[in-house]
Amino acid sequence: MTRLSSVLSSLLLSASLLVIAGCDSTADNQQPVELARVRVAEAVMGPAAPSxxxxxxxxxxxEIRLSFKVGGVIRRLSVTEGEQVRKGQKLAEIEQAEIDAQVEQASQAYEKARRDLERGDRLYADKVISLEQLQDLRTQLAVNEAALSSAKFNWSYAAIVAPHDGTVLRRLAEERELVQAGAPILVLGAKDxxxxxxxxxxxxxxxxxxxxxxxxxxxxxxxxxxxxxxxxxxxxxxxxxxxxxxxxxxxxxxxxxxxxxxxxxxxxxxxxxxAGERVYVPISAIVEGSGRTARVFVLDQKHARRRDIEVAFIEGESVALHAGLQAGEQVITDGAQYLEDGEEVTLAEPVAANRE
Missing domain, CATH: 2.40.30.170 (Efflux pump adaptor protein, beta barrel domain)
Known part of the structure; x- marks a missing residue:
């Protein structure tokens, strides 16, 4: 009986040692759980309406469209598109033979009307002509004087002069081209x-x-x-x-x-x-959505908590929210697609900026 007890004791001792050894082996082979590595961004305030x-x-x-006051043949066009010009610079001229003739014609008519009036004054003083005839001569002189002023005005606009410093944007005609009065010849962009x-x-x-x-x-x-x-x-x-x-x-x-x-x-x-502000989060923080409702993961100390949000609009790479988050809360961006609610996470290193 004593011998049987001794054998049983030895067997129990051996079994205990095997169990202890097996437990030690399991503990040695168990690997630590690796936490999900994520990056986060802060919810910020932004405009209440989209851009x-x-x-x-x-x-x-x-932009000034420059033209001649009278029609005719372009004699000279001295600028090209893209050229910088100065105020007062002559840009184009029209052939002046015809307009010179018009000025001369108006000048001669004026001189004749002036001489007729001088003679009429003497005749009226001698009671040879009536007052009405004298007044007609005065009217004729005034008419011819106005015609001369008009011809001289047109002559002064037989050339195009830059009204400002600027750039020639477009050249709409060429030299020796016949143009109508008022037809655009150049388009000038004022520099100032x-x-x-x-x-x-x-x-x-x-x-x-x-x-x-x-x-x-x-x-x-x-x-x-x-x-x-x-x-x-x-x-x-x-x-x-x-x-x-x-x-x-x-x-x-x-x-x-x-x-x-x-x-x-x-x-x-x-x-x-x-007029107001909304909370904005990066679009990369959105993990799923349906209509205006979506979900994000918010970092709660070391855990990722799923949160329902209401989307107002998308602005570039950000999402503006109606409700669901407050400014300053940390939302998970990188790695959010693979998380479970309440899962423990760890922060990854920030992405290094590119250096030239």
Missing amino acids: IRTNGLLANED KGFVVRAGLADREIVQVKLGDEAQIRLDALPGKTLTGKVTEVSGAADTASGMFGIEVALDPTDLPLKSGLVAKLTIIPSTAK
Whole structure:
């Protein structure tokens, strides 16, 4: 009996040692759970209404169409498109033989009328002609004097002179070409008046825009550059051809090499956007949505908490919210698509900025 007890004791001891060894082996092989690595962004406040985006064309604010006062053959056209000109510089001339003849004709008619009046004064003094005849001679002199002034005025406009410093934007005629009176010959952009962007807006957009609204302008020709300006003109009626309402945005002064005709991308910040504020989050924080309802994950200490939100509108790479978040809360962006509600997470290192 004693021997059996000893054997059982040995077996129990061996089994215990095997169990302990097995437990130690399991503990040694167990790997620590790796937490999901995420990045976060802060919910911030922004405008209550979305910006208005459209495309337009850059133009000189003051574009002057220059022409001759009288018709004729162009004798000289001394400028080309894109050329810089100074105020008072002669840009074009018309052949003056015909207009010189008109001035001479008017001058001779005036001199004859003046002599006729002098003779009429003497005849009236001698009672040879009546007062009515004398008054007719005075009227004829006044008529001829006016005709001479008109001819001289036309003669003074037989040349086109630059009214301002500026740039020749378009040249609409050539030398030796016959042009009609008032037909545009050159289009001059005044240098000291600055530039504007002209664009068209739809009816649902034009009602939000007011004079003085701020705008940002980007040009394809100058990537990376952002210009600023203000709305200075808002059309009161739609264009019959396009159905769009025209606006004009005056650019703030800049030293950039701007040219009339450049394509501009216009972002207008309507005054209604400043009437209040909304909470904004990055669009990358949205994990799922249906209509105006969506979901994000909010960082609660070390855990990701799913939160329902209500979307107001999308603005570029951000989403404006009606409700669901407060400014300052941390929303998860990178890694949000793979999380479960309440899951413990760890923050990844920030993305390093690119260095040239």
